[in-house]
Amino acid sequence: MSDSPQDAGFLHAFLLDGRGGGRRLTWSEAQNWQPSDGCLWLHMDYSAPLTRDWLRHHSQLDHLITDALLSEESRPRTVGVGDGLLMALRGVNKNPGADPEDMVSIRIWADDNRVITTLKRNLVSVNTLATRLEKGKGPHDSADLLISLTDQLILMMSDTVDDFEDQIAELETQTLTSENPTLKSELAALRRQTIAIKRYLAPKREAMNRLLVEKVSWLTPDHRMQLREVNDRLIRHIEDIDAVRERTAVAHEEVLSRISEQLNERMYVLSIIAAIFLPLGFFTGLLGVNLNGIPGSESPYAFIVFTAALILVVAVQFWLFKRRKWL
Structure with missing residues (x-):
């Protein structure tokens, strides 16, 4: 958290100990960090003036990287820059009152010694990762941190996908057994949500595929194998969402067919x-x-x-x- 109101925008920083734990740093400590101190994870709000000033003038990053970390609009992608990785990903919005399709964007810069993440809205995946570090059950280094973050982002989608499947199962049952006057609109709403989620997940799959082939020295074959497992889970989620969307279309056609039959009977x-x-x-x-x-x-x-x-x-x-x- 911030040391003072002047530090607004600094969300947290951890110095990883290489054994699954991490020590929280103050803003002044994070500013004085050196690669010899260990792996640093710096998490910031990109809309804050402090973040914009530090990234542009004190982070020692190329201006193209800082522009990407501060960008308001970001499509999921992975770009190799030297021996580092610049990524933009999206996570399901788990904030109270939020719609599932209103996804939260996170920008990531990762190299061998440092990971910088920026966002504007709260992301449960990041908070979960910070809690694990405090308990000594978190990532060990930059590669492990990157894998854990992508894994958490995709893991958080599981509840949303399961909820979609529960909804379509209930609506399919109503299609066959009840006369729900709002069934047609509920199916349309569910289909609209799945289409919106799919529109965000397809570029994310491309970003994960690109991550698997980027040649950076600090990603070992074991790391790439873990990333492949994460990517497979993402693909399964996309396939499940496609299945839900197809089931909503079939159920919608069944509802229209029943309405047509009822109209024909009355006529x-x-x-x-x-x-x-x-x-x-x-x-x-x-x-x-x-x-x-x-x-x-x-x-x-x-x-x-x-x-x-x-x-x-x-x-x-x-x-x-x-x-x-x-x-």
Whole structure:
């Protein structure tokens, strides 16, 4: 945390001990760090004036690297610069009240002795990693820190992906067993979320693939094997999200099909009713005109006969409909 209000933007710094632990440094201690002291992890808010000033004038990094660490917009990527790595990744937003697709960007510079991460909004993955260092169960060096950070970012997606799968399972059940009037909108909302998440994860997969092939001396074959496992987990998440999106599309089509069937059934019933009353309306209208010569106008039994004739017409219609299997 900051030493004072003037240090706002300095989130934390750890000096790794090489055994899974780390000592928190103050801002003044982090400024005086030397490579001979050990591996440093410096985590900062890129929107703060202190961060911008230090990165531009005191970090001894190339201006292209500092511009990337301070960039407002960053697409997931991995770029090798000398014997270091410049990365931009995104993590699921676990902050209270946040939508899953509103992902948090983190920028990373890593070399053999130092890792600098910058972001603007809180990221649970980073806090988890800091807690592990305090408990002595964290990364040992820069490569291990980079692997642990990417692993945490992808691990945090597991809950979101599982939640998507639970939602689509529940909605599929409702599609078959209930008449939920909001089902169509809920499916559309879930599909929109999965599309948004996929749009962010696809570039992240490219960034991880690039990380696997970057030639830096401090990434050993064992490190690359661990990164490959992390990348495989990311690919599985992407495949699971694709599956959820396809299931929402199928469920949405099923809902539309059921709505269409219900509409057709109602239209069919209305058509049958109209067909029954069409001849009745014709006869009553014909005999209801106020003209001389209407048959039965002088007979006291005319109405009974006419009513019986209408009933006979309806009976004949029902017989025809049954015979043609329309009822």
